[in-house]
Structures are given as C-alpha cells and as structure tokens.
Amino acid sequence: MAVSGDVTENLFDVSKRWLLKAVTFDSEDKLIAAFSCYKEGLDKLMEFLKTVPESEVAKRTAIRTRLVEYLGRAESLKKKLLASGQISPQSSEPKHTQYRIGEGETGYGYDRIFGDCLKDASVVWIRVEDPYIRKMYQLHFFLQFCELCASRCPGCLQEIHLVTGPDEADAAKQRQSLDLIAESLAERGIQLRLSLRDSLHDREVYFSNGWRVKIGRGLSLYRKLSRQLDLGTHDLSLRQCLETTVDIFHESILR
Structure with a gap:
C-alpha cells in the first residue's frame, strides 16, 4: 500500500x-x-x-x-x-511541560517526550510537521516515532499525517522509503498520509486528543552515533542529544 x-x-x-x-x-x-x-x-x-x-x-x-x-x-x-474515571474534567491549569535539552545530554527518548500525549488511548490521528524527513537517518527517526505510536495506541490510531519537505536530491528514494513505512503501518490498520511542502519551517506534532509538542530540531534531535554498533541505535534514551527546547502542552492553553 x-x-x-x-x-x-x-x-x-x-x-x-x-x-x-x-x-x-x-x-x-x-x-x-x-x-x-x-x-x-x-x-x-x-x-x-x-x-x-x-x-x-x-x-x-x-x-x-x-x-x-x-x-x-x-x-x-x-x-x-x-x-x-477513564477521563477527568479539564483542569483549570492546563499542563505545560518544557525540556531545555543541553548539547550531549541523554535520557530524552521519544517515549519520554511523547508518552504523556499517548497514554489515554484516545488518539485517532497524529499530524507530524517536520521539514526534514528526507534522508535515511531522518526516515529512521520517523519510523521509530511511528513504532511508538502504533504500540501505544493499538486499535484506536487510524492515521498519521506527515507534512515534510521534498528531497530534491532523491525524491524517488524518499517516496519509496515512505511507501515501505506506509505498508507496515497499513498492516496494523493505520494510514500514512503525506503532504510535501517546500515552505515548511516549523516542527510540531499534533495529537487528536488536543496535545501538541513543539521541538526546535524536530524528530532528528539526536547526535550522530560514533560507531556502527553503538548504544542508542534503537533505544534513543541512551543517545546523546543536540541542544534544543521541547514544549509539550494542551491546545486548551491557547484559548
């Protein structure tokens, strides 16, 4: 698919x-x-x-x-x-969490960053806006994000909508890689929808339950590994980060 x-x-x-x-x-x-x-x-x-x-x-x-x-x-x-008790009345103080991640810090895997947005099993769609899901390492980060979402939202997640920039150097390879991810997601009942935008700049993830995550560096907030077989290859909490800021908040805080 x-x-x-x-x-x-x-x-x-x-x-x-x-x-x-x-x-x-x-x-x-x-x-x-x-x-x-x-x-x-x-x-x-x-x-x-x-x-x-x-x-x-x-x-x-x-x-x-x-x-x-x-x-x-x-x-x-x-x-x-x-x-x-499966849902709670909206708090008068909507939650806002900010992580200021220093260069080389560890402990910031996707589960820590996105876990609270996925914990109530009510997420039916997710929209990822990241201009740089183009190269293979960036596609691998996106795949790991999809793995987290699929494992945390079984049976309820229907769609992941990726908005990213086109890889002008190798558009066919980018599309082929995303097609493979789409096939894997489809086997779990999740549709991957793609929008390519040249002018996209902001990096933000939207969840259907109202949570939003802004990451200065997008999904690719990790340093390049120093060797081929290195801790942090799969468990991103063990991987060193690039300096960035992450804001996690509910959209009701903007009203």
Whole structure:
C-alpha cells in the first residue's frame, strides 16, 4: 500500500467517516477511542453546515438533526467516561511541560517526550510537521516515532499525517522509503498520509486528543552515533542529544 497524498475531501464525507468509526468503537466498548472519533466527526459536520447556504433549508435541517443525534451520543459517552474515571474534567491549569535539552545530554527518548500525549488511548490521528524527513537517518527517526505510536495506541490510531519537505536530491528514494513505512503501518490498520511542502519551517506534532509538542530540531534531535554498533541505535534514551527546547502542552492553553 502506497502512502496517500493530499486529497480535497467533502467535509460531509470526512465527518461521516469519523462518525462511522465512532459507532464501531462504541459497539466494541472502546469508549475513549469512540469519544475522540465523535468529537472529530462532529467538528467536521459543524464546519460543513457553515458551507451550506441558508436557502437550502431542508439540507440544513437534516444536518442539524444528525448533529443533535450524535451530540447526544457523545455527551452520554462522556458521562460514562467521567463516572468511570477513564477521563477527568479539564483542569483549570492546563499542563505545560518544557525540556531545555543541553548539547550531549541523554535520557530524552521519544517515549519520554511523547508518552504523556499517548497514554489515554484516545488518539485517532497524529499530524507530524517536520521539514526534514528526507534522508535515511531522518526516515529512521520517523519510523521509530511511528513504532511508538502504533504500540501505544493499538486499535484506536487510524492515521498519521506527515507534512515534510521534498528531497530534491532523491525524491524517488524518499517516496519509496515512505511507501515501505506506509505498508507496515497499513498492516496494523493505520494510514500514512503525506503532504510535501517546500515552505515548511516549523516542527510540531499534533495529537487528536488536543496535545501538541513543539521541538526546535524536530524528530532528528539526536547526535550522530560514533560507531556502527553503538548504544542508542534503537533505544534513543541512551543517545546523546543536540541542544534544543521541547514544549509539550494542551491546545486548551491557547484559548
């Protein structure tokens, strides 16, 4: 399965897809994943409603009816999750963690950086914005990130969307490598979507549960190893870092 590219989809079709996933997860008692999908689907459906002209009364009424139905399901599910302690009421002080990593420091593997964003098993999509997922070592870092996400979110993660820059020196090799990662992810029910942007500069990872991670150096925040078989090849917590800053925060802190 090849990595999928940008496709302009009707917002209604997108919302329908998320809501169908929500119903499926709900029927399988995967309540946190279902709740997250309901939120995604309802957000897209509300966006779609804004595009429908006021003159199309019947269509707008049908959409509102669907919104009320699924909002009711989502609210009912939220009450169950709150009562069972699987989710907590939003804190009035949204969490913000910052790591100022010095040159050569160790102990900052992906699990430490991204682990808290993945721990509640409600992540259905992840968006990675990093302009430098081009060379083989950068692709290996991205693969290790995908491994963490797949292992921490089994059964709920549906999509990883990578936004990166094109490798002008060897675009075919970059695409071929990403296709291989896409095939591996697809075997676990996860779609890899690719967007290539020449002008991309910022490095940030977005999670569907509202968490965001900004890393000054992106996923490639580690020093080159000094030998071929070296500690830190697979366990990134043992690998020396480049100097950078990592900010981990919930999007509600921006409101």
